[in-house]
Amino acid sequence: MNKNFLRRVGHLFVALLAGAIMAAAGATEANAARQAQLEGKPAPALQLINWLNGDAVTLAELKGKVVVLDFWATWCRPCIADIPRNNALAEKYRDQGVVVLGVCHPMGMEKMDAVVLTKGMKYPTAQDSHGATTKAYAVESLPESYVIDRKGVLRAANCPRSRIERVIESLLKEP
Secondary structure, three states: OOHHHHHHHHHHHHHHHHHHHHHHHHHHHHHHHHHHHHOOOEOOOOOOEEEEOOOOOOOOOOOOOEEEEEEEOOOOHHHHHHHHHHHHHHHHHHHHOEEEEEEEOOOOHHHHHHHHHHOOOOOOEEEOOOOHHHHHOOOOOOOEEEEEOOOOEEEEOOOOHHHHHHHHHHHHHOO
16 A cells, blocks of 8 residues: 555544544533532432332432432443442441432443342432433533532532542531
8 A cells, every 4th residue: 555545544543533532522621511510509300210229219308418429330340349339438427317329321221220239239229211310410421429418409510539528528517
């Protein structure tokens, strides 16, 4: 093959790759801005079905408690790896009025029951059957955690794992 042709194809590939990366970065920035706009406002309603490890609940029913929403998927290895940490978090703060809820992504949700059982998930989890809850919280990647205060206000969107306990501790100190 002609070296010029190969060079042009290579340049085209690099340009396409760079464009895709820039588009993804722009989407990520826009989503981060949307998540930031959600903070400090009433948390969007949960639109979930097929609850396991607990009865169906609404955020209105959980007012007075700190709520940690864990957005996860059955096919997501980091999500599965977080189950023991979330179990420990739920156990550690249960008596202090903290509730951890799993929100299972629509893709792969048919395997939720098996994953909950085989991986030992102990906190309530439910299916986001049409992705409405995922969309309302502007979830972009998995896993993601969101923390809601006792008044039902979203206080931490896409909260890093390393920060969740600090956020919970801070919210527990509030009246």
